[in-house]
Structure formats: structure tokens, C-alpha cells
Amino acid sequence: MSSSVQFIDGCWSAGKGKTFSSIDPARNTAVWSGESADDSQVESAVIAARKAFPEWSTRSFDERLAICQRFSELLGENKEDLARVMAEETGKPLWETRTEVGAMIGKVAISERAYKERTGTVENEMPGAKAFIRHKPHGVVAVYGPYNFPGHLPNGHIVPALIAGNTVVFKPSELTPKVAEFTVKLWEKAGIPAGVLNLVQGEVDTGKALSAHPQIDGLYFTGSSNTGHLLHKQFGGRPDKILALEMGGNNPLIVTNVSDVDAAVHNIVQSAYITSGQRCTCARRLFIEAGEKGQAVLDRLVEVTKNIVVDDYEAEPQPFMGAMISAKAAAGMVDAHNELVRLGGKSLVKSTHRDTQTGFVTPGIVDVTGVDNIPDEEYFGPLLKVYRFTKLDDAIKEANNTRYGLSAGILCDDEETYRYFFKHIRAGIVNWNKPITGASSAAPFGGIGASGNHRASAYYAADYCSYPVASVEAENQSMPEILAPGLKF
Ligand SMILES: NC(=O)C1=CN([C@@H]2O[C@H](COP(=O)(O)OP(=O)(O)OC[C@H]3O[C@@H](n4cnc5c(N)ncnc54)[C@H](O)[C@@H]3O)[C@@H](O)[C@H]2O)C=CC1
Ligand SMILES: O=C(O)CCC(=O)N[C@@H](CCC(=O)O)C(=O)O
Numbered sequence: 001m002s003s004s005v006q007f008i009d010g011c012w013s014a015g016k017g018k019t020f021s022s023i024d025p026a027r028n029t030a031v032w033s034g035e036s037a038d039d040s041q042v043e044s045a046v047i048a049a050r051k052a053f054p055e056w057s058t059r060s061f062d063e064r065l066a067i068c069q070r071f072s073e074l075l076g077e078n079k080e081d082l083a084r085v086m087a088e089e090t091g092k093p094l095w096e097t098r099t100e101v102g103a104m105i106g107k108v109a110i111s112e113r114a115y116k117e118r119t120g121t122v123e124n125e126m127p128g129a130k131a132f133i134r135h136k137p138h139g140v141v142a143v144y145g146p147y148n149f150p151g152h153l154p155n156g157h158i159v160p161a162l163i164a165g166n167t168v169v170f171k172p173s174e175l176t177p178k179v180a181e182f183t184v185k186l187w188e189k190a191g192i193p194a195g196v197l198n199l200v201q202g203e204v205d206t207g208k209a210l211s212a213h214p215q216i217d218g219l220y221f222t223g224s225s226n227t228g229h230l231l232h233k234q235f236g237g238r239p240d241k242i243l244a245l246e247m248g249g250n251n252p253l254i255v256t257n258v259s260d261v262d263a264a265v266h267n268i269v270q271s272a273y274i275t276s277g278q279r280c281t282c283a284r285r286l287f288i289e290a291g292e293k294g295q296a297v298l299d300r301l302v303e304v305t306k307n308i309v310v311d312d313y314e315a316e317p318q319p320f321m322g323a324m325i326s327a328k329a330a331a332g333m334v335d336a337h338n339e340l341v342r343l344g345g346k347s348l349v350k351s352t353h354r355d356t357q358t359g360f361v362t363p364g365i366v367d368v369t370g371v372d373n374i375p376d377e378e379y380f381g382p383l384l385k386v387y388r389f390t391k392l393d394d395a396i397k398e399a400n401n402t403r404y405g406l407s408a409g410i411l412c413d414d415e416e417t418y419r420y421f422f423k424h425i426r427a428g429i430v431n432w433n434k435p436i437t438g439a440s441s442a443a444p445f446g447g448i449g450a451s452g453n454h455r456a457s458a459y460y461a462a463d464y465c466s467y468p469v470a471s472v473e474a475e476n477q478s479m480p481e482i483l484a485p486g487l488k489f
Contacts, residue, residue, distance in 0.1 A: 005034035009048035010194025025091040025359030026323040032178040036202025042209040045198035049140040049167035052195030057165035071190035072108040087313035089176045091323030103152045111160040114462040129474035135466035137165035139217035146223045148278040150176035157220035164465035174203040218242035244455035244464045248378040249406030252399035253283040256412045264411045265300045270435035273363045276321045277382035281407040281437045287395040290388045323359030330361035333381040337364045344371040406447030409436040
């Protein structure tokens with residue numbers, strides 16, 4: 001247990017707000033406990049970041065990058081310990097948390113490339129002068145992270161923000177404070193100067209205090225659509241502040257005319273149930289063609305889903321799914337399953353909460369074909385709704401019938417069908433014969449509609465971490481050969 005949990009202006013200190021804790025959802029044991037940052041500590045963190053900004057932003061790019069590279073090396077050296085902390089706090093199996101640390105390590109090199117490619121310097125000759133495009137950091141930015149990737153997703157904002165010269169106040173998910181503390185200690189070890197990266201731990205009150213602080217210049221948020229929409233309202237009328245929102249989805253996956261049934265089922269399972277369905281990119285709605293071919297896919301999916309191994313993060317052999325983030329979240333999945341059945345859906349695979357004290361829940365499938373009033377909600381867990389269709393156009397129309405627009409995919413043998421789907425589907429990630437999860441850090445990552453606000457992250461995070469400055473520059477001034485009308489010299 002730790003008490004110095006806030007990192008403000010280069011110093012660790014205890015929070016002055018109320019106590020909160022994190023629980024290992026696989027074992028129902030306490031992992032971490034500490035006091036939250038109160039308003040005065042959020043204020044100190046923002047002021048420290050403001051004070052550190054002039055020096056950090058005017059350092060050379062290479063100096064800033066060197067610290068990020070050292071952080072990346074330290075992640076490598078501490079990979080196993082960090083993966084274990086992630087597993088304890090989230091319930092995710094170790095194979096998966098190791099992958100998450102790997103993604104964090106890779107983020108630095110990718111962000112360096114993205115910075116140079118998307119926000120580097122461009123020089124053009126013009127008569128008697130040169131035209132430049134350069135980029136400057138915004139200033140103090142707040143970074144909010146979700147619990148499902150407590151390392152990788154906030155890291156996807158923090159690294160490009162720091163590389164670009166911003167200073168950061170990081171507010172992690174209250175469900176994963178230990179991962180945040182571990183990570184920020186590595187930044188400290190990497191030599192991040194005082195005030196450049198600050199950590200304020202706490203629950204929603206801490207988040208509210210930070211987002212409302214008048215001295216932040218921007219906020220980079222990954223989390224639920226509800227919170228994202230609240231932040232968007234809060235930032236209304238503030239065009240001077242940059243807001244990047246990465247939110248949830250109600251993502252569709254269409255299956256039509258596939259010859260390799262097992263390969264299709266594997267792609268469905270990877271799309272719907274990886275991370276116990278706790279990825280914003282997970283498939284929530286599966287459209288399967290009516291008839292024998294579709295039935296063969298569905299039957300095999302039901303069979304494979306029933307056999308998915310759900311177990312402790314340390315179990316050997318490793319399970320595909322670990323516990324969900326909390327016992328409450330797992331119970332919520334069973335409730336959501338029952339609600340779909342109450343609305344008229346047919347349960348094909350029942351979601352079962354293993355016990356009321358842990359987050360273990362088995363993956364579920366409900367056939368909701370022809371059922372009206374299915375809520376357009378993101379059930380953030382391993383629950384898949386099935387829709388049978390006869391015409392592809394109807395499936396695409398229904399797939400688009402959502403306020404969200406994060407990821408979408410089609411599993412089909414012929415390219416023409418994919419091209420048609422691509423043209424008509426609305427989403428920020430559109431895949432063919434691949435899972436719709438597992439988005440690359442080397443590509444833009446974001447959604448439309450209620451999934452985001454057109455400020456895609458991952459490779460495009462560079463875009464919201466600085467603003468462009470256009471300059472026309474001449475070493476000497478000279479009089480033009482022809483004066484504008486009405487001027488006399
Ligand atoms: N599109 C994307 O890139 C991703 C989106 N997500 C989404 O994140 C969600 C799961 O993450 P959660 O941690 O539950 O999200 P959340 O919205 O509950 O929390 C995210 C952060 O916002 C803070 N917060 C909550 N209410 C606030 C308020 N009123 N004012 C200021 N701050 C507030 C929380 O303390 C936390 O730090 C899912 O909906 C998922 O789809 C998750 C991963 C990736
Ligand atoms: O941010 C990046 O570097 C790439 C995006 C990414 O890692 N996406 C993951 C997880 C995000 C989520 O769904 O919670 C994915 O697409 O699986």
C-alpha cells in the first residue's frame with residue numbers, strides 16, 4: 001500500500017482528498033489504496049505544468065526525444081513487473097498485459113516518426129523570401145485514461161504530447177491507479193524534469209477539477225462516450241482549447257459468403273471477446289447471412305464460444321479471457337444479456353457470472369434478429385448480438401444504424417463485396433477478413449459520430465499535440481518594383 005500517490009512538480013506526496021482503492025478483480029484482494037488529489041492539488045499540478053512549459057517547449061526535439069527513449073528502455077527493463085501490475089488491477093491475462101507493455105515501448109519510435117512526418121518543418125521557395133510551415137505545442141494538456149488499457153492508451157496521448165513540447169497533467173482511471181503510479185515512476189527515472197509530467201490520482205471529482213481548470217490548454221480523453229460528451233459540453237464556447245475525444249462504439253461485423261468457417265469464427269472471437277470484450281473496438285453486433293452457410297458459421301461460433309477459457313491471469317496454460325475489471329461489471333454483463341432476452345432476443349450462449357465476488361464472466365451471444373428497440377448502447381464486455389440478414393444492403397444499413405462509428409468489418413471471400421461495404425459503411429476503422437480489434441499504432445485511430453470528435457489518435461495524435469505556424473521569411477527587406485495603387489514613396 002502506498003501513500004505518496006500524487007506526482008506534482010517532481011515530488012511525490014499524499015493526496016488531500018478522500019481515500020479510494022483498487023481491487024484485483026480476479027482474486028477480490030486489495031491492490032492499492034491512497035488519497036485522491038483535491039482541488040488545491042489539481043491546481044498545483046496545473047501551475048507546475050505551466051511553469052515547466054517555457055523551458056520544456058524550447059528544448060531541442062532531440063533532447064525531449066532522448067528522455068522518451070530512456071522511458072521506453074525502462075519499460076523494457078521493467079516489462080514483467082509492469083505486466084503483472086496491469087494483470088492484478090485489470091484481471092487481464094499476463095500474455096495480454098505483456099503485449100500492452102510492448103505497445104507502450106513501441107509508441108516512442110512511432111510517435112517520433114509521426115511527429116516528423118505530420119508536424120515537421122516544410123520549407124518552400126518564393127520570390128524574395130521563403131515560406132515555412134512549423135509546429136508549436138499547445139501548452140499544458142490534461143490526459144485522461146480508461147481502465148481497459150491503463151498503460152497503453154494514456155501513453156498514446158502522453159508520449160506524443162511530450163515529444164511535441166507540451167507539459168502534461170495525467171489523470172488516470174480510478175480503477176487502475178497502481179499502473180499509473182508505476183508508469184510515472186519510470187518517467188521520473190527516465191529524467192523527466194519537474195512539472196513536465198504531473199500525476200493527479202482520484203475519482204470523478206479529481207477529473208472534474210482538472211477539466212474545469214482555466215489554465216489547461218487542451219484535454220486528451222480516452223474513455224466512455226458519456227464522459228466524453230460531458231467534456232465536450234464543458235468545452236463549448238472555448239475554441240481556444242483543444243479537445244481530443246476517443247470514445248466507445250457499438251461496432252458491427254458482417255459475415256457473408258465465407259468458405260473457411262473456422263477462420264471466420266476465429267476473426268469473430270478475436271473481435272468480440274478479446275480483453276473480455278473490454279475494447280472500444282470490440283464487435284458488439286454480428287450480422288450473419290440467413291441460410292445454411294450463415295448457419296454453419298453461427299453453429300461453429302456457438303460451439304467455440306462455449307469452450308473459450310476464462311481464468312485467472314496467472315493460470316497455466318493461459319486463458320483467452322481473464323476477469324472483467326470488476327465484479328460489478330461482470331454482473332452488468334449478465335443483466336445486459338437478460339435485458340436483451342426480455343426485449344425478445346434468443347439466448348444462444350448464456351453469460352454466466354462465476355461468483356459475485358470476482359469479475360469472471362463467460363462470453364454470451366444473443367440473437368436479436370427482428371427485435372425492435374434494441375438500445376444503441378455499448379455493452380462494454382463479452383456480449384455479442386446476432387442479426388440474421390438476407391440482403392447485404394439491409395445488413396449495411398442496419399450496421400450504420402448507430403450513433404457511434406468506431407470500427408467495422410466484413411468477413412467475405414470476394415473483394416468486390418468488401419469494396420462495396422467500404423464505400424457504404426461509416427466508421428473510422430474498416431477491416432476486411434481481419435478482426436476489428438487490434439488497431440495499429442502506426443495508423444490513425446478514432447471514430448466518428450458518438451465515438452470521437454475527428455481528432456484521431458495513435459499515428460495522428462501528433463496532429464492534436466501541436467498547432468501549425470505558417471511563416472513567410474526574408475533576410476532583407478526591399479521595395480517592390482511596382483507599388484500598389486494609391487501609395488506614393
Ligand atoms: N476510442 C477509444 O480510443 C477507446 C475508448 N474506450 C472507452 O472507454 C470506456 C471505458 O473506460 P472508462 O474508464 O469506464 O471511462 P470513463 O469515461 O468512466 O473514465 C475515463 C476517465 O474520465 C474520468 N471522468 C469520469 N467522469 C468525469 C467527469 N464528469 N469529468 C471529468 N472526468 C471524468 C474518469 O475518472 C477517468 O479518469 C468504454 O466506453 C470504452 O469504449 C476505451 C478504450 C479506447
Ligand atoms: O492507440 C494506438 O496506438 C492504437 C490503438 C489501439 O491500440 N487500439 C486497441 C485498443 C483500444 C481499445 O479498443 O480499447 C485495439 O484496437 O484493439
